């Protein structure tokens with residue numbers, strides 16, 4: 001399905017709608033250029049799981065951040081990694097767990113993400129306009 005977002009708040013809200021439908025073990029792959037709104041969407045997803053949006057940060061130093069909110073939530077950001085560094089992370093430990101994982105720059109881990117992942121592509125159309133394509137889930 002394809003949605004439009006005209007603001008950061010709308011993208012957070014779409015994230016919240018996704019978050020509400022997630023189940024233990026689900027993996028969400030986020031794709032989109034720098035500034036497309038991936039971290040913004042993670043904030044929405046996290047808030048639906050009961051995690052404070054303020055605790056979600058751009059992962060400049062942390063590649064994998066773990067939160068406990070009844071369910072374990074993993075925010076994984078592969079921006080700073082080259083694809084050949086990804087196998088050393090042992091992502092299967094997180095992605096195969098009964099937690100919920102969200103991955104920014106998921107294209108760097110293609111081959112390691114489960115086939116049944118929910119895939120979200122954010123396209124930066126105009127200054128505040130994003131086209132958001134969701135596969136594997138209806139929201």
Ligand SMILES: Nc1ncnc2c1ncn2[C@@H]1O[C@H](COP(=O)(O)OP(=O)(O)OP(=O)(O)O)[C@@H](O)[C@H]1O
Nearest residue numbers: 005006007008011034035036037038039040128130
């Ligand atoms: N419709 C929109 N949805 C999301 N963000 C928007 C929108 N319009 C404007 N923005 C702005 O775009 C930026 C998105 O930043 P964000 O950190 O979420 O992107 P990102 O995809 O995670 O980038 P990076 O690749 O650097 O991690 C924010 O500054 C936000 O205010």
Ligand SMILES: [Mg+2]
Nearest residue numbers: 038039058104
């Ligand atoms: Mg980001």
